[in-house]
Every structure is written in structure tokens, then in C-alpha cells.
Amino acid sequence: MTPPAGTTMAQALNAALRDALDGDERVLVFGEDVGPLGGVFRVTDGLTAKFGEDRCFDTPLAESGIVGFAVGMAMGGFRPVVEMQFDAFAYPAFEQIASHVAKMRNRTRGRVALPIVIRIPYAGGIGGVEHHCDSSEGYYAHTPGLKVVTPATVADAYSLLREAIDDPDPVIFLEPKKLYWSKADVALPARTEPFGRAAIRRPGADATVVAYGPTVPVALEAAEAAADEGWDLEVLDLRTIVPFDDGTVVASVRRTGRCVVLSEAAGFAGVGAEIAARVQERCFHSLLAPVLRVTGFDIPYPPPMLEHHHLPGVDRILDALDRLQRDDEPDTRHLLAGGAA
Amino acid sequence: MTERHRDGRPRPLLPSERPIRFLTDGGTPARGPHPYPEPDPDLLLRAYRRMVVGRRFDAQATALTKQGRLAVYPSSRGQEACQVGAVLALDDGDWLFPTYRESVALVTRGIPPVEVLSLLRGDAHCGYDPHRHHVAPQCTPLATQTVHAAGLAYAERRKGSGRVALAFVGDGATSEGDFHEALNFAAVFHAPVVFLVQNNRYAISVPLERQTAAPALAYKGIGYGVRSEQVDGNDAVAVLAVLGAAVAHARSGGGPFLVEAHTYRMEPHTNADDATRYRADAETERWRRRDPIARLEAYLRGLGRLGDEEAAAIAAEAEEVAARLRAGMNADPDLAPLDLFAHVYREPTPQLAEQRALLRSELQAELHAEEVPV
Ligand SMILES: Cc1ncc(C[n+]2csc(CCOP(=O)(O)OP(=O)(O)O)c2C)c(N)n1
Numbered sequence: 010m011t012p013p014a015g016t017t018m019a020q021a022l023n024a025a026l027r028d029a030l031d032g033d034e035r036v037l038v039f040g041e042d043v044g045p046l047g048g049v050f051r052v053t054d055g056l057t058a059k060f061g062e063d064r065c066f067d068t069p070l071a072e073s074g075i076v077g078f079a080v081g082m083a084m085g086g087f088r089p090v091v092e093m094q095f096d097a098f099a100y101p102a103f104e105q106i107a108s109h110v111a112k113m114r115n116r117t118r119g120r121v122a123l124p125i126v127i128r129i130p131y132a133g134g135i136g137g138v139e140h141h142c143d144s145s146e147g148y149y150a151h152t153p154g155l156k157v158v159t160p161a162t163v164a165d166a167y168s169l170l171r172e173a174i175d176d177p178d179p180v181i182f183l184e185p186k187k188l189y190w191s192k193a194d195v196a197l198p199a200r201t202e203p204f205g206r207a208a209i210r211r212p213g214a215d216a217t218v219v220a221y222g223p224t225v226p227v228a229l230e231a232a233e234a235a236a237d238e239g240w241d242l243e244v245l246d247l248r249t250i251v252p253f254d255d256g257t258v259v260a261s262v263r264r265t266g267r268c269v270v271l272s273e274a275a276g277f278a279g280v281g282a283e284i285a286a287r288v289q290e291r292c293f294h295s296l297l298a299p300v301l302r303v304t305g306f307d308i309p310y311p312p313p314m315l316e317h318h319h320l321p322g323v324d325r326i327l328d329a330l331d332r333l334q335r336d337d338e339p340d341t342r343h344l345l346a347g348g349a350a
Numbered sequence: 351m352t353e354r355h356r357d358g359r360p361r362p363l364l365p366s367e368r369p370i371r372f373l374t375d376g377g378t379p380a381r382g383p384h385p386y387p388e389p390d391p392d393l394l395l396r397a398y399r400r401m402v403v404g405r406r407f408d409a410q411a412t413a414l415t416k417q418g419r420l421a422v423y424p425s426s427r428g429q430e431a432c433q434v435g436a437v438l439a440l441d442d443g444d445w446l447f448p449t450y451r452e453s454v455a456l457v458t459r460g461i462p463p464v465e466v467l468s469l470l471r472g473d474a475h476c477g478y479d480p481h482r483h484h485v486a487p488q489c490t491p492l493a494t495q496t497v498h499a500a501g502l503a504y505a506e507r508r509k510g511s512g513r514v515a516l517a518f519v520g521d522g523a524t525s526e527g528d529f530h531e532a533l534n535f536a537a538v539f540h541a542p543v544v545f546l547v548q549n550n551r552y553a554i555s556v557p558l559e560r561q562t563a564a565p566a567l568a569y570k571g572i573g574y575g576v577r578s579e580q581v582d583g584n585d586a587v588a589v590l591a592v593l594g595a596a597v598a599h600a601r602s603g604g605g606p607f608l609v610e611a612h613t614y615r616m617e618p619h620t621n622a623d624d625a626t627r628y629r630a631d632a633e634t635e636r637w638r639r640r641d642p643i644a645r646l647e648a649y650l651r652g653l654g655r656l657g658d659e660e661a662a663a664i665a666a667e668a669e670e671v672a673a674r675l676r677a678g679m680n681a682d683p684d685l686a687p688l689d690l691f692a693h694v695y696r697e698p699t700p701q702l703a704e705q706r707a708l709l710r711s712e713l714q715a716e717l718h719a720e721e722v723p724v
Contacts, residue, residue, distance in 0.1 A: 046555035046627050067556045069525035070492060098491060101527060136421050138450075139475050140490045277701065306705045308694050313421050313472030318687045318709055325712070 016197065018166045019189040022052045022128075024197045025170035026090065030060050033088065036174060038065040040075055040092030040128075049094060050130055050189055072102035076127065080109050083123045090174055096131040096183075097140035103148070110179045111154030125179045126170070131159070132223045132273050134187035134320055136313040142186075143310055144274030146222075149181040150250050150283070156204065157250040159183040159222030163193035165208075165248060168201040176204070185223035205252035209261065213243035216267035216333055218326070219258060219284055221247035224271045231326035240330055250280055258284070259291045266297040267333045273320055276304030298333040363577050365568035369612045370592055371582035375640045377648025386591040391655045397438055397586050398650055399664050401430040401643050404454035406668035407463060410675050411453065411470075415621040419679045421472040424451045428584070428616035431642035432548050434458050435589035436516055439597050445506075446485045447499040447517040449492070451548075455518070459483055463671065464678035473683040484513075492523035496532035496545060500606070503536065503543035514542040514600045522553020524567050533574040536606035544596045545576075545608045548583060550615040555628035568610035576606045583611030584642040587649065614640075687713060 016024075029036045038056055040048075044067040047054030056065035068075050072093055079089035093099035099106075106127065113123045133142030149157045158173055158180055160166040166184070173180040202208060210225060211232050220228040225246045232242035243261055247254065262268045268288050270281040285300040303321045311319050371380050372388060408427050415423045426433055433455035437446070448455055456466045461478045468477025469488050476487035486502075489495035499517035506513040523529060524547055536543050547567050551558050564570060571578030577599060581592040589611060596607035614637040618625040625634075650656035691698050691706040698706065 041553070042555045044555070046624075049554065049623075067560050069561050070522040070553050070556065071525040071527060073527050074525070100491070136472065138421060138469055138472065138490060306690065306709070307699075307701055308690050308705075311690050312469075312474050314683070314685055315473075315687055315690060318690060318712075324715075 014194045015192045016163055016195050017190050017192050018160070018163050018184075019050055019052050021163045021167040021195065021197060022170055022184065023054055023056075025167045025174075026053060026056060027059065028198055029090070029171060029174045030056065030064055033174075035086060035088045036064075036090060037082065037087050038090050038092070039068050039079075041068065041070055041094050043067060043092050048092060050184075050186070052128070052184070052189075053092065072099055073105055076102040076105040076110060076125075079125045079127075080105065080113070080123060083125050084121060088124045088174060090126040090128065093127060093129045095137075095141045096129055096143040096145045099127070099129050099145065102127075106149070106155070106181075107152050111152045114178065115154060122177050123179050124174075124177050126173045126176075126182050127179070128170075128182045128184060130186045130189075131183040132185050132187065133310060133316055134223060134273075136316070137186075138313060139310060142316065144272065144305065146183055146250055146272075147274055147279045149183075150280050154179070155251065156180045157183065158204065158248070159185060159250065160248065161185065161188065161210075161220070161222055161225035161246050162201075163191065164195045164199045165201050167195070167197050167199055169204070169248065171198070171200070172204060183222060187223055188226070191226070202248065204249045205254055206248065207254040207257040208246045208248055209243060209257070210246045211242065211244040213241040213265065215241045215243075215265055216269060216330065217243045217245055217258070217261040217265045218269045218271055219245045219247065219288075220271045221250060221280075223273055224321070227322060228271050228326070231323045234323050235327060235330055238327070238330075253284075253287070255287060255291065258288060262288050262292045263295040266295055268292070268296070268300045269326065269329050269333070270300065270302045271304070271321060271326065272302070273305050275307045276302050277307045279304060301329045301332060303329050363572045363575065365566065365571075365578045365580045365610070369580045369582045369610075370588045371585045372587035372591065373582075373585045373645050373649050375645065377645040378652065379649070380585075384591065386595045389587060389590040389594060391650070391653055393438060393590060394587060394646065394650060395655055397431075397434050397590060398643070398646050398656065399667070400434040400438070400458045401586065401646065402664050403668045403671050404430050404434055404457060405643060406672045407457050407675060408454055410672040411467060412617065412621065414676070414679050420467065420470050420621075422620050422622060423453075423470050424620045425615070425617035426451050426454045428637065428642065429548055429550060429613050430454055431586035431589045431646070432546065432583045432611045432613055435586055435593055436518065436546050439590060439593035440514070440516060443484060443511075444513050444597075445499070445502055445515040447495040447502075447515060448485065448488050449495065449518055449520065449523075450488050450490050451520070452488065452518050456483075456485060456488070457671075459485055461485065462678075463675045467675075467679065468683075471679065471683065473685060493519055493526035493528040493532070495519075496523075496529050497535065499543050499545075500532045500536040500539070500541045503541035503600070503606075504539045507540070507542055512601060514544065514597055516544045516546055516597070518546050518548060520553060521547060521549040521551065521558055521567060522556060522561055524570060525561055530570075530574075533571060533576050533606070533608065537575040540603075540605040542600035542603070543606045544593065544600055545571075545606065546593070547608065547610045548613055549610055550613050552615060552619070552629065554619045554623060557628070566610060568608060571606075571608035576608050577604070578608040578610070580610040580612065583613030584637075584640045584645065586642055586646045613642075
């Protein structure tokens with residue numbers, strides 16, 4: 010079925026779950042409040058009514074239990090799609106995720122695979138109180154055995170979730186909360202690119218902005234603003250953090266010669282650091298300036314009235330561009346080791 | 351350290367078969383005998399006053415969400431007997447470990463209402479000084495505070511302070527692993543902690559039946575060796591009686607105590623929740639007839655301890671509290687963005703100092719932009 014024009018990301022995710030439940034009896038949806046309530050963000054709205062209590066159901070309130078139960082059910086032949094209600098509330102399940110979900114295939118030398126999707130509404134920008142806004146992608150991306158996916162567009166939300174459910178490996182599916190109500194005219198079902206392929210959301214010649222999930226619209230907005238200052242920015246949407254698309258990123262930076270990595274998470278030891286390092290390793294001779302990261306501060310997520318100071322916005326991206334010195338000869342020698350200049 | 355009857359038989363850990371109640375739904379004395387002594391009428395009158403003030407506070411906070419003054423508010427309307435009862439059963443030096451729903455308890459503890467609401471207004475994660483009030487920050491991740499309460503109570507026991515801790519926890523959160531670990535630690539270390547489960551029937555949309563197959567949440571103490579009891583949570587007399595006994599048990603070296611209070615959340619989970627999706631009005635209506643404040647009021651009037659004049663004075667006091675709260679919340683909070691870096695570590699790391707400088711220059715640029723119109 011095709012939702013009407015102006016589909017929200019939440020509706021697209023809902024449609025993906027509905028189509029997956031429809032298409033494969035082994036698919037199950039469970040978690041906290043996903044049943045009659047339809048999830049606190051209504052992503053599972055109507056699924057229990059349509060498919061019954063056996064296919065979409067509420068569990069006791071226990072994240073470790075939910076994920077551990079999913080491990081057992083996946084071993085028993087089902088394909089669980091579970092919901093963690095908010096990013097920080099997945100931490101009780103972290104033991105199950107890191108020790109078991111991520112490692113089962115490896116521990117059993119390929120004999121036991123876990124096709125589980127763990128959906129997590131994540132990141133900030135919606136005025137939520139503490140523990141409702143964490144950017145936790147770094148923990149998952151650092152854990153071998155997990156795929157880490159975060160959609161930025163309505164079509165990708167549908168397509169990536171369908172692919173996640175079909176995937177033979179466990180997928181951490183991070184849903185940017187602030188994009189749940191973003192809209193696009195998309196006819197569903199829609200299929201976009203497969204996992205491991207970044208998308209160029211805006212082609213440009215002067216610098217590449219690498220973004221994912223909640224920061225993609227911010228990067229696009231910054232590109233508009235930067236155009237007024239004479240910058241032609243290329244905006245890349247990773248779509249999947251793991252697997253990582255070195256090819257598209259490298260090709261883009263070799264073309265533009267400059268790179269800014271954008272993320273909401275604290276910058277230190279984060280996904281942005283990994284990307285910057287990879288770009289440096291692969292594009293060193295094409296770079297006209299150091300790779301810069303524009304990230305949230307290295308602080309616990311602030312109270313809602315102050316979150317706008319923490320979240321990287323257009324201005325902070327424009328400031329970074331200043332440091333990339335587009336015009337004239339790049340004077341970046343002072344940044345080289347030893348400071349010989 | 352098993353508790354024993356005088357004849358040496360171990361005392362059962364089992365709660366009473368039915369929730370303890372002193373009052374009927376209408377507020378007349380319920381048939382006894384009661385296994386716990388009835389609280390002093392002065393204490394009941396104090397509780398009544400705090401409950402009336404608490405409800406007015408709660409209604410005002412709910413109204414403020416409609417004006418956008420609070421990011422979110424989880425109401426405790428209907429749960430006043432538990433929230434006030436818990437605080438009045440403790441001494442001021444005893445510790446409270448609240449969740450996001452315990453605003454009324456914190457106001458009862460004497461924390462200024464505006465400070466209580468900082469978390470939910472969104473200007474600070476914790477608006478009050480925990481050490482000053484002996485109240486931990488309101489906890490949002492479920493059940494995690496129960497383990498803290500066990501640890502603090504054990505610390506107090508080690509110091510020989512005679513202080514106890516009380517942890518609030520919801521029915522839903524009793525499913526979390528931390529709740530079970532807390533009971534076990536508290537029992538093994540004989541920590542003077544009271545776990546107060548406010549069983550308000552729902553965890554957001556999920557009803558109790560989906561949370562547990564146990565006959566009562568109070569039974570969860572048994573396997574850990576924790577004395578447990580269940581009480582009618584809308585009967586303030588019973589709540590005070592049982593919590594009084596639980597606190598005395600913990601304080602006198604008896605170890606932890608679990609109280610399940612059967613109550614009901616009259617409002618949606620928070621102002622953002624749609625309760626019509628998961629429960630029927632008729633059910634809410636049934637609980638309205640067991641309103642904790644109305645029951646206590648009827649009882650106190652029956653005892654001759656509350657007259658029209660005093661009731662009016664208490665209502666006036668509640669109005670005053672609400673007016674002060676409105677004024678406090680309508681004033682914009684003092685926000686200090688640079689404080690974002692102040693309390694990550696005692697001394698900021700060099701990286702944080704750099705980031706602070708960056709934010710500072712951004713703020714200065716903003717100021718400039720305001721002052722110098724272009
Ligand atoms: C670890 C964790 N998981 C999920 C949530 C999201 N959440 C907030 S309140 C709530 C329901 C809690 O119900 P209950 O424990 O019965 O307490 P009540 O809100 O009814 O007082 C849920 C699921 C959370 N805060 N923490």
C-alpha cells in the first residue's frame with residue numbers, strides 16, 4: 010500500500026514493518042509499548058491490530074530481557090525486530106548486544122547467525138530531558154559483528170529498514186528522532202541503495218561534508234548558506250556507518266580536496282574520528298587542508314534549554330569552512346607535526 | 351540475621367494476602383484487626399495538608415505544560431498518599447531516591463517547587479542540592495536508582511548513622527534487572543533500605559498483567575530474603591502505618607523491606623501520552639471513587655480532627671503554593687551556557703577548555719549580532 014503524498018519518516022518505518030510482517034511469517038516485532046499504543050513515536054502503530062498479538066507484542070519492561078529473548082528467538086528460527094524506547098535506555102541491553110548479539114556468528118564459527126534488528130530512536134534536537142538524546146552510534150560501531158544504520162530520508166527509512174530485516178546479520182537501526190516528522194513525497198514500497206553505499210545528497214566542488222542520520226539536513230542547510238559565501242559544498246550521507254563506504258567518501262574528497270565530518274555525538278573517540286582518519290590515510294595527497302570534525306561537545310547531553318549550544322549547527326560548519334581556507338594558497342603548515350613553519 | 355518470633359521461629363517474609371487497609375473507599379474505618387498500629391491523628395492531619403498542597407502543585411505543573419513552560423510533566427495525581435506517606439515516614443536525614451514521577455514527594459520534602467521542576471522544565475538535570483535535602487537526582491533510566499539506594503543505605507549502616515534510604519520504583523520498573531540486583535544486594539548486605547513500589551497499574555501503556563505473572567509485586571521480595579508487604583496505596587492511613595513499620599524495621603537493623611502500594615495513575619503517563627489508547631474511562635472512574643485525599647478527609651472529619659475552617663486554610667495554603675509556582679515558572683530561568691563545561695570533571699580537560707572558548711566566542715558573536723543591527 011502507498012501512503013499519501015507527504016509521508017513522514019515515522020510512517021515510512023511503519024510501512025516497512027508492516028510489509029516485512031506481511032511478507033515473512035518469521036518476522037516479529039516486540040518491545041516496550043509497541044503493541045496497542047503503537048510505540049511512543051507511533052512507529053508500530055496498528056501492527057498489533059493488523060497482525061495480532063503473536064506478531065507484534067509488548068514485553069515486560071526490561072531491555073536486557075528484550076534483546077536476550079530476541080537472541081533466543083532468532084536461534085529458534087524467528088527474525089525479531091525489537092525496539093529500545095530511547096537511545097540511553099538501550100544501555101541495560103548493552104551486555105547482550107556486545108557479548109552475544111555481535112559475537113554469536115563468530116563464536117559458533119558461522120553455525121549460529123542472529124538476524125535481529127534493534128531499532129533505537131536516537132540523538133537529540135527534540136527538547137527531551139536527559140537520557141532521551143544520546144548519540145550512541147560510537148559504542149555500536151566500535152563493536153565488530155554489528156551493522157550500524159541510520160537513515161536521513163523518508164525513502165531510506167523504508168528501504169534501509171526492509172534491508173535490515175532481510176539481513177542475515179544483526180543490525181543496530183538508529184532512527185533520528187528529530188527526523189520522525191520530516192516529510193517527503195515518496196511512493197512506498199521504495200527501494201534505494203543497498204547497505205554500504207553512501208549517497209551524494211548535493212554535489213559540489215569545493216569541499217565534502219560527510220554526514221549521517223540527524224546531521225544530513227543540517228549539512229544541506231549549511232551548504233545553502235555556504236553557497237552565499239562562494240563555497241560549493243558536496244554533502245555526503247553515509248546511510249550506513251557499518252559497513253562504511255570508503256569508495257564514495259574517498260572519491261568525493263579526492264575531487265574536492267577538503268573534508269568536514271559532521272556528527273552530533275561528542276567528537277572525542279567518536280565515529281567522526283574514524284572517518285577523519287580514513288580520509289587522511291586514503292586522500293593525503295589530494296588534501297588541501299586538514300580534515301576537520303564538527304561535532305557535539307565532549308559533555309554529557311545538556312538539558313533541553315541548552316541543547317542548541319551543544320548541537321553542531323550551520324554556523325559551526327561555516328566556521329569550520331573558514332579554517333579550510335578555500336582561496337589563496339593553503340597555509341596549513343603550522344598544523345603539521347613539529348610546527349616547523 | 352533472620353528475623354525471629356519470640357519463640358525462635360523465623361518470621362515469614364510473606365506479605366499479607368490482601369493489601370493492608372485502614373479505610374474503606376468512602377473513608378470510614380475498615381474492619382480490623384490491623385497488623386500494624388494506627389498512626390497518630392496529628393501525623394494524619396499533616397499528611398492531609400501535604401497531600402492537598404501536593405495535588406495543587408501537580409495540577410499547576412500540568413497546567414504549565416499547556417503553556418509550554420515545562421518540556422514534559424509526569425503527573426502523580428492519585429498517588430499522593432504514597433508520595434507524601436513516604437516522606438512523612440522518614441526523618442529529614444534519611445535519603446530519598448526518586449524517579450521522574452516523584453515531584454510531589456520532593457515538594458513534601460521541602461525542596462522549593464521551582465527547583466523540583468528544573469529537570470522537567472529543562473534548565474538543569476537536577477535543580478536542587480542532593481546533599482542538602484538528602485534526595486538523589488530524579489532518575490529517568492528505570493530501576494537504576496534502586497541499586498544506588500541499597501549502596502547508600504549500606505554506607506549509612508557502615509557509618510553507624512542510623513539513617514535509612516527509601517527508593518521509589520514503579521510497577522513496570524520491577525521487571526528491570528537492576529531492581530532484582532538491588533533487592534539481592536540489599537538483603538545480602540543487610541542494608542537499611544525501603545523499596546516502595548508504586549504499583550499504579552501501567553508502565554506507559556503496558557498493564558500489570560503484561561509485566562508480571564506473580565500474584566503481587568510484593569512477592570518479589572521473598573526469593574531474595576526481603577520482608578515484604580502490600581498496602582492500599584490510596585489509603586494514607588495504611589500507607590503511613592506500613593511505611594512506618596518498614597522504616598522502623600530497616601532502622602533497627604532488620605535489613606531491607608519491600609512495600610508494594612496498590613494505587614492508580616489518574617492522568618496519562620505524561621502530558622505527551624494518550625491514555626485512551628490503552629485504558630477505558632470506566633476504569634479511571636472506578637479509581638476516582640477511591641481518591642486518597644477524599645478518603646483521608648472523610649476519615650479526619652469523622653474523627654473530629656478536621657473542620658471546615660482548617661480545610662479552608664489548607665486549601666488557601668495550596669493556592670499560595672500554586673501562585674508562587676506560577677510566578678517562579680513564568681520567570682525565565684537564568685541560563686549559563688558556559689556552565690555546560692563546568693561540571694564534566696572537577697577540572698576541565700584541556701579539550702573542554704578549548705570547546706568552552708569556542709562556545710564563548712559564538713555567544714559573543716551572537717551578542718554582537720543583537721547589539722549591532724545590520
Ligand atoms: C531503562 C529504561 N527503559 C525505558 C524507559 C522509558 N520509560 C520511561 S517511563 C516508562 C514506564 C515506567 O513505568 P513504571 O515503572 O510503572 O512507572 P510509572 O511511570 O508508572 O510511575 C518507560 C518504559 C526508561 N525511562 N528507562
